[in-house]
Amino acid sequence: MLKGLKKLLELKAVSKNFGGLRAVNHVDMFVPEGGLYGLIGPNGAGKTTIFNLITGIYEPTEGEIIFDGENIGGLQPHVISRKGIARTFQNIRLFKELTVLENVLIARQAFKGYGLISAMFRLPKYYREEKKIKEEAMQILSLLGIADKANFKAGALPYGEQRLTEIARALALKPKLILLDEPAAGMNPAETENLMELIKRIRSDFKTSVLLIEHDMKVVMGVCEYIYVLDYGSLISEGTPEEVSKDPKVIEAYLGEQLNA
């Protein structure tokens, strides 16, 4: 089934050492265009490290990270994000003192169509472009249902809405691939239901591929088409949700945690 898909992101034998610790060990995985893939594993398995490698926060010790046909391993994060990879963070990293709208606008930074002089002298171009990027940002906020919170300080929002703001900010980059790091963490069951709908909508409305790290098995099994399972930095299993949930190695890695597929 995997052969026919066009690979958007591919990790080729990627490893990452921190001193003597091998956090990620020869991982091979890929996400196809339009795919909604999951990455699961027990705590400390190296999931977030993989996200940090893809987004350029860490440089891989070995291996290649191919995005859109280009090796992006070791590039700076802002270069990688402009190539079309956006992410959210496990422990929300919003610009807390800024408003929700400003948070989203910052992600449109790369697309601002005016220079320093236009900004300082408020030339017509400034007004035109600001209006445009504000409209685009508001559109994204409306799609996520938080347009009414646009002028609230991001840090003052409840947890679930902060998560949504982070997703909105990531979507504002108009990414080809969005990496969601535990988006359901801290959400109540109702919010989680909405989130699952949202993740599916992100793919269809924004035409992006999604790679999802999630502890909530209900979310992973419910939305992902294909799942990679990581333990101690190595891939121990991969496949469709049904295949993965029946894999004895996966069950053993989770040791007692129930997989409610």
Place this chain on the structure above:
Amino acid sequence: MMEQLLLNFLSSYQIQVLSFIGIFTILAISLDIVNGYTGQFSIGHAGFMAVGGYVAAYLTFYHQVPFILATLAGAFAAAFFGLLIGIPTLRLRGDYLAIATLGFAEIIRVAILNLDVVGGARGFAGIANLSNFDIVLVFTLVSFVLLFNFTRSAYGRALQSIREDEIAAECMGVPTTYFKVLAFVIAAFFAGIAGSLYGHYLMFLHPNDFGLLRSIEILLMIVLGGMGNLWGAFLGAIVLSILPEALRTYNGIVYTIIVVYLIGVVISYQKGRYSLLKWITGIVIAGLTVAALLIFGKDIIVKYAGQMRMIIYSVLLILMMLFQSSGLIGLARDLAKPLSRKLRGA
């Protein structure tokens, strides 16, 4: 024009104080771009001011370059130094950046001390009086508007994203190193303008005017006024330009004590629930203290007037840091809230 008009109401000494408020406003708002908006801790602003001041003064003194051109040249020279210093040092964080910028300002000062062409340790005398209140006013207004627009643009948002979370900013496509250097260069540019205004106003420059104390003075203005807010920086520049002048006289000291005390009372009371009773109690306590000072403390105050200045300075700043980290502008905002609520009858 404005100066002539103001001379009807104010002494020329008071107009000079106003001019310095303008010059220090430019310094404070430009430093706020780096320290307040971008969240980088620079304490070498006087160095850029010195570069701008000396370059501009050199040009008007030796080459009779028109003031505007000389000032712009000084500003660009300062900006160039900003770039030169910014590229290597902005990779440093926190304390390390502070020490590097401090070191840079000292290097500039010592270099000028040994530059005979601009007077060296004797100071640079005989600079033409090309700056006055009107010119300072125009430059201050223009600088404020330009920097204000800058902070309210995508550029300003990018700087603030760096302050809030550098890693998240990078992941959202903000080239953080570029913007940190840009902030530094722009701050240096405006510090250079302020330096030129300063030199051509006083008609004299001395390297020791641009030492550590001057840098800290500018830093205190933005801390006192409230970091990351140009109006706050402006407020800080006003207060810390007037305060040292006020503290020269006995009456000034007393008034200052009243104001500082009131601010202290307000800060401590606004922490709890706002009430008129608390306000009145605070004012009564403040009044009694001042009366006591006037009756029993006059000799002491007069005797130690010099030291009083520094004590009041320190007390004010400690109070601000401990209880009002958002500065005077934050205090004003917090006070306006319950008051406007009361006025609306809620």
